Amino acid sequence: MTSSNETVSREIQLAARPQGAPKDSDFTLVERQLGQPGEGEVLVRNLFLTVDPYMRGRMNDVKSYTPPFALNETMTGGAVGEVITSNADGLKAGDLVLHDAGWRTHALIPAKTARKVDLLPSISPSAYLGILGMPGLTAYAGLLEVAAFKEGDVVFVSGAAGAVGSVVGQIARLKGAGRVIGSAGSADKVAHLTEKLGFDTAFNYKDGPVSTLLKEAAPDGIDVYFDNVGGDHLEAALFAFNPFGRAALCGAISQYNATEPASAPRNLALAIGKQLTLKGFIVSSYSHLSAQFAKEVGGWIASGELHYDETVVEGIENMPGAFMGLLDGKNTGKMVVKL
Amino acid sequence: MTSSNETVSREIQLAARPQGAPKDSDFTLVERQLGQPGEGEVLVRNLFLTVDPYMRGRMNDVKSYTPPFALNETMTGGAVGEVITSNADGLKAGDLVLHDAGWRTHALIPAKTARKVDLLPSISPSAYLGILGMPGLTAYAGLLEVAAFKEGDVVFVSGAAGAVGSVVGQIARLKGAGRVIGSAGSADKVAHLTEKLGFDTAFNYKDGPVSTLLKEAAPDGIDVYFDNVGGDHLEAALFAFNPFGRAALCGAISQYNATEPASAPRNLALAIGKQLTLKGFIVSSYSHLSAQFAKEVGGWIASGELHYDETVVEGIENMPGAFMGLLDGKNTGKMVVKL
Incomplete structure (x- = not known):
């Protein structure tokens, strides 16, 4: 069924709800075929994925401010990627976008759920998952x-x-x-x-x-x-x-x-x-501060007054380990997964 | 040493710092001779004394927002009384005053630590220790x-x-x-x-x-x-x-x-x-609301829209028991001691 028009995305799904500390067997790596973007959609190749502590709560089957992750479905979370194919106004191939379809190498998503970001000089795209995000x-x-x-x-x-x-x-x-x-x-x-x-x-x-x-x-x-x-x-x-x-x-x-x-x-x-x-x-609840934040924190980064660190783990297959390490304090600064 | 110019005050002192629930032996009833008021002082016969839950904290020897009660000294707390003798401008015999020298039948205090209260019709002076206090x-x-x-x-x-x-x-x-x-x-x-x-x-x-x-x-x-x-x-x-x-x-x-x-x-x-x-x-920290409170709550009391209850214990000798009962939920509404 694979054709040249299809892209293989490697994705992490929740296989079991962790009891206490998550373990390898709570996660599965799957491959999915993605087609071409429909009207208003973009196909994105993710560059960096985020793991954040709040995600542990979403692995439990309890009502909270975000719904729980579903079992045997690909999890979600922040990601920065490059548009490969666009079928939407306002985004074109090569654009860098921030979106919520993380835990996967590629994402086929509505363009309106992606935000185009203009990279500041000498800043890694991963900063949009951390210091600037x-x-x-x-x-x-x-x-x-x-x-x-x-x-x-x-x-x-x-x-x-x-x-x-x-x-x-x-x-x-x-x-x-x-x-x-x-x-x-x-x-x-x-x-x-x-x-x-x-x-x-x-x-x-x-x-x-x-x-x-x-x-x-x-x-x-x-x-x-x-x-x-x-x-x-x-x-x-x-x-x-x-x-x-x-x-x-x-x-x-x-x-x-x-x-x-x-x-x-x-x-x-x-x-x-x-x-x-x-x-x-x-x-x-504090998005009203976004513009002020971007200006003030962006300024401190540009001037070198504010320092930020990243702990970078490479490869989608290592993402569950990155998440487990995060809960265990293995990071200094932002823990990200580089693809 | 007693003369006709002296008044006997019966007072409750803290004999021991309670361990857990207070017990009778943590308190002593003493008698003290009070002289005549010096310049700026008034002699007050207390009518009602208050017991409040916060006083339990003051019986411990720990730093808090109010200093701890001293051992073998008469405790303090809200009281409403009648001026018997005044040696101060602004207060005269017969005036009803609210002050902080409670846990005693009589108090010889600086007039500036007493506040004259004008009793609302059909309201007991004890209300100034509760609903209006x-x-x-x-x-x-x-x-x-x-x-x-x-x-x-x-x-x-x-x-x-x-x-x-x-x-x-x-x-x-x-x-x-x-x-x-x-x-x-x-x-x-x-x-x-x-x-x-x-x-x-x-x-x-x-x-x-x-x-x-x-x-x-x-x-x-x-x-x-x-x-x-x-x-x-x-x-x-x-x-x-x-x-x-x-x-x-x-x-x-x-x-x-x-x-x-x-x-x-x-x-x-x-x-x-x-x-x-x-x-x-x-x-x-909320005394800036006092006037607004007195007006609004006073109005609700006058109109009968706001109901208040008192649990009245009689006699200074029963004050420790009133306090212990308060901590044990023996009261409905304000617990006061009537003298």
Whole structure:
């Protein structure tokens, strides 16, 4: 049935819903024949695919802000690719596009679901999956709007070496934070935070109780906590908060693979007397900041004031491993899959 | 040493810091001789004293928004009394005053720490310790400003038969809530909420897991949660919240006597996807609402639209028991001690 008009896409499907940490057998690599684009469609060869922590939630069969992935269907997620064939106005072969048909090498999609991106000089297309994309906007909106950061605030960010956390800490520094504190899961990452990203101090959360480590790092307390981790980290932040502290609740990676309810934080009642605000958010509610974000963050990248890292895994067949590694903290900065 | 110029005040002191639930031996009743008021002072005979849940925190030796009570000193707290002798401009014998030298029958205090109150017709002076005082303003500010209540919201309030909760539910009803749901600790209280205070529905939290009871009471979810209880109640609210739900964290009475950290809520990560806001507060930060509160709530009381209850215990010697009973849910509405 294969003809010269058909393209073979290699795709990752969810074979089983992970129980706890995902494992190889939860994923399958399949091949699919894609035809030519119909009216209004484009055929895209993907260049970079993203793996993000939130995808772990979509692997469970529970209602959330995004529907769960279906079993035995190709998963979705951010991707940057090049248009090979276009049957739509506004896009032509060779255009670089950002779209949501990830977890696959090729995508046949309605043109209206793809956004053309104009590559900035010396920037990899993968940046649109990270610093200039969803994780970057998450950091920007979460710190500045959700946590209502103001100059002089002492800021603590967990998952600080990750795609979001590393940007949060740097934006806080660029915006005049009193002090920027990060936590990460290895000595190398901790060194990277202070030596390369300009964090004032950082600690490896595996070195002791997080609340003890945070108290040492922030003896005068914290004003803002950007939470990517949940659990013990959030508990430590509640202990460390100054009055009127604000937490942006962005992620809870410590719990994504959990099979039991989280036992922490156990000190949420501290929020009363300290008059804290804890605010959960998802980035899609902050698209009104997109233009301001692109301008400000783009400027910091161009000037070299904002640094970003990528951990690049090559090959679609290694994408499940990249995702599992992400949940295990194997990345520094944005984890992407290069095809 | 006693002369006709001296007044005997009977006072409750903290004899020991309670471990877990307070017990009789944690308190002592003492007598003190009070002299005549010095320049700028007044001598007050107290008529009503307040016991409030927050006082439990002050019995612990921990830093909080109010300093801890000192051992072997008379405790403090809201009181309404009548000026017996005045040595200060602006106050004269017979004036009714609200002040903070409670837990005692008589008080010799600086006049500037007392506020003269003009009694509304047919209202007991004790109302200034409840519906027209701190608990009333707590309910008003917490619902309308902290939880940003808006017409149509489904509102859940815990400790709903208490001094604060009963007012929260009624204000929500008067302001056009879509539905008002309360929890309390006895069948009698539950009946009181729906039959007398106009709650749409209510449940006895001792009848089952709170999350199950709340789901039955609010099958379409809740928008606002006013938390007086913490723990399982907060966990249930997190499960029940609709997107963009808001919690005013006012109290955590379930934990005040706890000797172990709270194990709930264990589902705080739900705040991320649901984009919830949890905001702790103490009423002293909302004094800018006092005038508006007095006018609006005073109006509802005058018109009979807002009902308030008091549980009155008589005699200073019974004040520790009143306080212990309060923590145990023995009150409906405001618990006060009448002298």
